[in-house]
Amino acid sequence: MIMPKGFFITGTDTGVGKTVITAALIKAAGAVGIRACGMKPIETGCKRTRGRGKAAGRAGKNESLIPSDGMFLKKIAGMADSIELITPVCFENPLSPLAASKIEKKRIDSAKIKKSFARLARNYDAVIVEGIGGLLVPIRRGYFILDLARDLGLPLIIVSRPGLGTLNHSMLTVNYALKEGLTVAGIIINYSHIPERDLAEKTNPEVLKQVIPVPLIGIFPYLRDLESATIEKAAAKNLDMDIIKKHL
Numbered sequence: 349m350i351m352p353k354g355f356f357i358t359g360t361d362t363g364v365g366k367t368v369i370t371a372a373l374i375k376a377a378g379a380v381g382i383r384a385c386g387m388k389p390i391e392t393g394c395k396r397t398r399g400r401g402k403a404a405g406r407a408g409k410n411e412s413l414i415p416s417d418g419m420f421l422k423k424i425a426g427m428a429d430s431i432e433l434i435t436p437v438c439f440e441n442p443l444s445p446l447a448a449s450k451i452e453k454k455r456i457d458s459a460k461i462k463k464s465f466a467r468l469a470r471n472y473d474a475v476i477v478e479g480i481g482g483l484l485v486p487i488r489r490g491y492f493i494l495d496l497a498r499d500l501g502l503p504l505i506i507v508s509r510p511g512l513g514t515l516n517h518s519m520l521t522v523n524y525a526l527k528e529g530l531t532v533a534g535i536i537i538n539y540s541h542i543p544e545r546d547l548a549e550k551t552n553p554e555v556l557k558q559v560i561p562v563p564l565i566g567i568f569p570y571l572r573d574l575e576s577a578t579i580e581k582a583a584a585k586n587l588d589m590d591i592i593k594k595h596l
Contacts, residue, residue, distance in 0.1 A: 352469035353596050354384065354476050355533060356502040358493060358525075360517035362481040364507045365540030367417045369568060370478040371424040372583040373505065373592065375576075377474050379584055382596050384474040386421030388435045389461045389496065390487065392480065393442030413438040417478065424576055429468070436464045446486035456488055458499070465500055474596050477502060483521060494528060503531040503595050505565065508556075510537050512548040515555060522560050533595045534563035536587070539570035565591050 357370045370386055377384035394413040418435030421427075427434065437456055439448035449456050468475045479485075483494040497504060504525055508518045518535060525532050537553055557564050566587040571578055 351501060352465070352475060353382075354469075354474040354502050355505045355595065356477045356479060356497040356500060357505050357507060358479045358483055358497065358521070360482060360506065360508045360514065360521045363540065364509055365538040365568075366478050366507050367420060368540070368571065368574065368579065369505070369507045369536055369538055370421060370476050371574075371579050372568060372587065373476045374421070374425045375580040376583040376587050376589060376592050377476070377596060379580070380589060380593050380596070382473045384425065384476050384596075385427050385429070385468050385472040386418075386425045386434065387465060387468055387475050387477045388415060388418040388421060389465070389477065390437040390439075390445050390456065390480055391415035391417055391435050392439040392445060392448045394438045394440055396440055413440055420574075421476075421478065424579065429471075433464050433467060436460050444485050444487075445480065446488055449488065458487075458491070458496075461496070462499065475502070483525060494525070494530070498528070498530060503533040505533050506535045506562075507538050508535055510539055510549045510552060510567070511544060511546070514548075514552055515559070518556060518560060522562055526561065532562045534565040534588075534591055535560060536565045536568055538568045542570055563588070563591050 357366050359366045374384045374386050394415045397412055397414050415435040415438050418431055422434050439452055441448040441451055479493045485493045506521050508514050522532055553567055568586050
């Protein structure tokens with residue numbers, strides 16, 4: 349059996365910029381000759397829209413839920429695949445999957461997610477999967493993002509903040525993942541907001557290098573636009589391609 353290639357992108361918290369890093373890794377894979385696609389298995393906070401035709405998470409007649417992150421990854425990767433394949437589970441409420449599924453009375457079908465992932469893995473050299481929040485965000489009772497990452501069998505890349513507090517959050521996430529037996533390819537510090545240029549931001553990268561038991565893949569800059577060419581250029585300049593190639 350051929351094991352799927354790719355990465356599972358998780359964060360030390362929500363809002364650390366996992367979607368941009370997922371896009372950057374798609375571009376990084378392409379730069380070394382690997383045809384990669386994006387996948388956002390579960391997305392909450394989707395916009396409800398009316399219209400004709402198929403769309404993700406049909407909520408009713410002529411009404412759909414559109415996953416913005418899934419659509420962004422589809423565009424960045426140049427995928428012709430349906431958005432239902434890229435983001436098979438959608439919720440309107442911007443909550444954890446567990447909470448959103450209860451409010452919206454929609455069951456999360458793990459088999460559907462795995463089937464979509466397997467199909468993408470057959471059609472591409474690598475699948476770059478974006479999780480939701482951090483490793484312990486609950487999908488359903490007793491099943492967390494960590495469990496989904498384990499089920500898909502991909503090495504983790506952990507996205508962290510650059511500022512104060514990131515040392516503790518990064519160490520907790522990395523060490524817990526390793527304790528649970530997951531492979532951690534490395535960590536990426538991402539400037540999802542304009543740099544504050546304070547002492548914490550200046551010293552944290554070097555401290556992280558000294559204390560984390562996994563590689564620092566790169567420090568990704570704040571991007572004023574999220575155009576494909578901008579992300580591709582930033583990925584080539586700021587990510588360690590040798591580490592990425594090692595796991596692909």
